Amino acid sequence: MVRVKKRASKRMTLKQRAKIHKKVQEHGRKQRREARRNPQRKSKKEDPGIPNLFPYKEELLNEMEERRRLAAEQRMLAKEKRHEEEEEEDDDEVAPEPAPATPLARPPAPTLLQPFKDVVAPGSEIKAVVYVLDARDPSSFRRTWLEKQLRSKKSPSLALALAKADLVPSEVLTGWVYDLRRAGFSVFPTSVRPEAEPAGVDALAAHLPSVSKGAIAVLGLENVGKSALAAALQDALEDVQVYDSPSLVRSAAPISMGDEEEDEELSRSETQTKLLWMLMRNQGQVQRFKDPVALVRTLLPRVAHPVDLMMAYGTPAFGSFVPERATLADDMPDDEALRELERQTEAKAMADTEQFLVGVARSVGRLKRMGMPDTVGAARLLLRDWAHGGLGYYAMPQSKAKAVQANGSSQDKKLWADIERMIQAMDAVQPRKEWRQAWASKELRLKALEKAPYDEDVLVFAPTPDDLEEEDEDDEEDDDLDDEEDDEEDLDEEDDDLDDEEEDEDDEEDDEEDLDEEDDLDEEPIPVPRPSKKRSKAPMMERAPKIAKPTKEAPRPSKASRPAPVPPKRRAPAPGEAYDINAYF
Numbered sequence: 242m243v244r245v246k247k248r249a250s251k252r253m254t255l256k257q258r259a260k261i262h263k264k265v266q267e268h269g270r271k272q273r274r275e276a277r278r279n280p281q282r283k284s285k286k287e288d289p290g291i292p293n294l295f296p297y298k299e300e301l302l303n304e305m306e307e308r309r310r311l312a313a314e315q316r317m318l319a320k321e322k323r324h325e326e327e328e329e330e331d332d333d334e335v336a337p338e339p340a341p342a343t344p345l346a347r348p349p350a351p352t353l354l355q356p357f358k359d360v361v362a363p364g365s366e367i368k369a370v371v372y373v374l375d376a377r378d379p380s381s382f383r384r385t386w387l388e389k390q391l392r393s394k395k396s397p398s399l400a401l402a403l404a405k406a407d408l409v410p411s412e413v414l415t416g417w418v419y420d421l422r423r424a425g426f427s428v429f430p431t432s433v434r435p436e437a438e439p440a441g442v443d444a445l446a447a448h449l450p451s452v453s454k455g456a457i458a459v460l461g462l463e464n465v466g467k468s469a470l471a472a473a474l475q476d477a478l479e480d481v482q483v484y485d486s487p488s489l490v491r492s493a494a495p496i497s498m499g500d501e502e503e504d505e506e507l508s509r510s511e512t513q514t515k516l517l518w519m520l521m522r523n524q525g526q527v528q529r530f531k532d533p534v535a536l537v538r539t540l541l542p543r544v545a546h547p548v549d550l551m552m553a554y555g556t557p558a559f560g561s562f563v564p565e566r567a568t569l570a571d572d573m574p575d576d577e578a579l580r581e582l583e584r585q586t587e588a589k590a591m592a593d594t595e596q597f598l599v600g601v602a603r604s605v606g607r608l609k610r611m612g613m614p615d616t617v618g619a620a621r622l623l624l625r626d627w628a629h630g631g632l633g634y635y636a637m638p639q640s641k642a643k644a645v646q647a648n649g650s651s652q653d654k655k656l657w658a659d660i661e662r663m664i665q666a667m668d669a670v671q672p673r674k675e676w677r678q679a680w681a682s683k684e685l686r687l688k689a690l691e692k693a694p695y696d697e698d699v700l701v702f703a704p705t706p707d708d709l710e711e712e713d714e715d716d717e718e719d720d721d722l723d724d725e726e727d728d729e730e731d732l733d734e735e736d737d738d739l740d741d742e743e744e745d746e747d748d749e750e751d752d753e754e755d756l757d758e759e760d761d762l763d764e765e766p767i768p769v770p771r772p773s774k775k776r777s778k779a780p781m782m783e784r785a786p787k788i789a790k791p792t793k794e795a796p797r798p799s800k801a802s803r804p805a806p807v808p809p810k811r812r813a814p815a816p817g818e819a820y821d822i823n824a825y826f
Contacts (some may be wrong), residue, residue: 368455
């Protein structure tokens with residue numbers, strides 16, 4: 242009878258079971274570590290959603306829902322369009338191609354290649370100059386030096402164009418045109434958009450041939466809209482040559498006064514002017530400036546009504562009290578009193594800026610750890626709105642409609658009425674009520690500057706890319722010349738090295754001859770010279786004992802008969818003197 246083998250037991254010792262359990266845990270740990278390091282790993286954490294404390298949660302949810310609805314509509318339209326194309330392919334019917342839409346971009350005007358001093362000089366080929374100002378802040382773009390240059394009879398006639406007039410309410414635009422025309426200038430508001438027909442350009446084009454017969458140059462500072470206006474004028478004026486020009490920049494540099502206090506004050510004023518100039522240009526990513534709080538501190542003193550900022554960002558009232566001049570000491574000199582007033586004004590600006598940015602940070606949720614407000618982030622938020630159309634800002638003119646109607650003469654009233662009719666004819670300009678609705682009540686009214694930054698400085702044209710390329714070529718030629726000179730110097734150094742090598746070879750030959758002579762002298766007996774009793778100042782490792790040179794009368798002794806050199810005696814260091822450690826080795 243066959244004996245059935247007994248089934249082996251699966252029982253194991255606790256040591257084996259713990260070992261297997263440990264290996265399983267180690268394998269799982271390795272798998273999780275590799276999964277974390279995998280760049281294509283997907284997190285299993287769910288989206289927590291929008292917090293209930295977020296102030297604009299409903300608006301954000303509505304916006305997300307609107308995006309979903311628009312995406313669904315686009316998918317439906319794409320699906321219907323795809324079905325229509327399939328039906329057209331089945332019917333073998335080819336649909337006619339739509340006619341290409343006319344481009345709204347206008348051909349640019351040719352660039353003026355003359356130096357700026359030749360353009361404004363008497364007897365110039367340019368007979369009329371259109372100087373472009375930003376309608377939002379004309380006081381910052383005016384240049385007294387340019388106006389004085391064009392006041393002479395033989396100089397080109399000057400006309401001012403208020404560009405970007407569609408960004409300003411009609412009441413404000415009327416006040417600025419009225420003030421500038423009363424000052425004796427020919428002013429025309431314009432609005433040139435790439436997606437719409439230009440407004441106000443026809444009135445300017447009708448005025449220019451009446452005052453001059455010749456070429457016209459459009460001048461302006463950076464980012465003011467002169468190139469678009471030059472292209473629109475070129476379309477409106479067919480028989481007159483219109484030139485665009487590079488941006489105007491200042492040619493004067495700050496001069497040192499020689500006094501430290503005056504130089505420090507000049508540097509502080511120059512820094513403040515640069516910040517104001519950066520805000521006025523309003524170009525590029527202004528919010529990425531390394532010190533955004535300084536830009537906001539420069540902007541806040543220009544705000545005419547702080548309630549505009551309170552309503553735009555939902556902040557509480559801010560502002561600090563500054564004593565007037567009467568509170569200063571009576572015996573204080575005028576210079577010190579002015580400096581004290583400037584110091585108090587600067588302290589007020591810093592306190593106002595800090596208080597306002599703290600309110601903005603708390604309103605929009607810009608908080609750091611422990612609930613500390615992020616003032617730098619709030620400053621960047623304000624500058625982003627300033628630079629990218631989040632705030633509708635404009636400078637307030639001096640004249641207003643009520644004041645002109647109440648206290649103005651009949652001529653002033655007639656001028657105001659004519660300007661109002663001209664601006665009403667421009668469809669792009671809206672009244673203040675409609676303008677506020679378009680900007681969602683984000684209005685910021687500024688004070689007009691009494692003096693523009695760099696107002697008295699001489700102006701020149703900015704270098705064009707072609708000029709910069711020529712300068713680079715000149716620099717490369719200079720570098721090539723410098724390289725050639727360096728190569729010549731290297732060749733001279735190589736020649737010197739060769740000469741040095743030849744001299745070293747000659748020296749080696751001389752040394753070999755001297756050694757041969759010494760070997761010959763070693764064979765002859767010579768008297769032993771007496772050692773010198775003079776103490777050597779150098780240590781033994783650095784200075785070898787001197788051996789008298791052999792002469793013909795006294796031959797040199799042999800190596801065996803030479804006496805051993807006597808080491809110099811060590812001198813004890815004086816008090817405060819450092820030990821010479823080389824003397825002990």
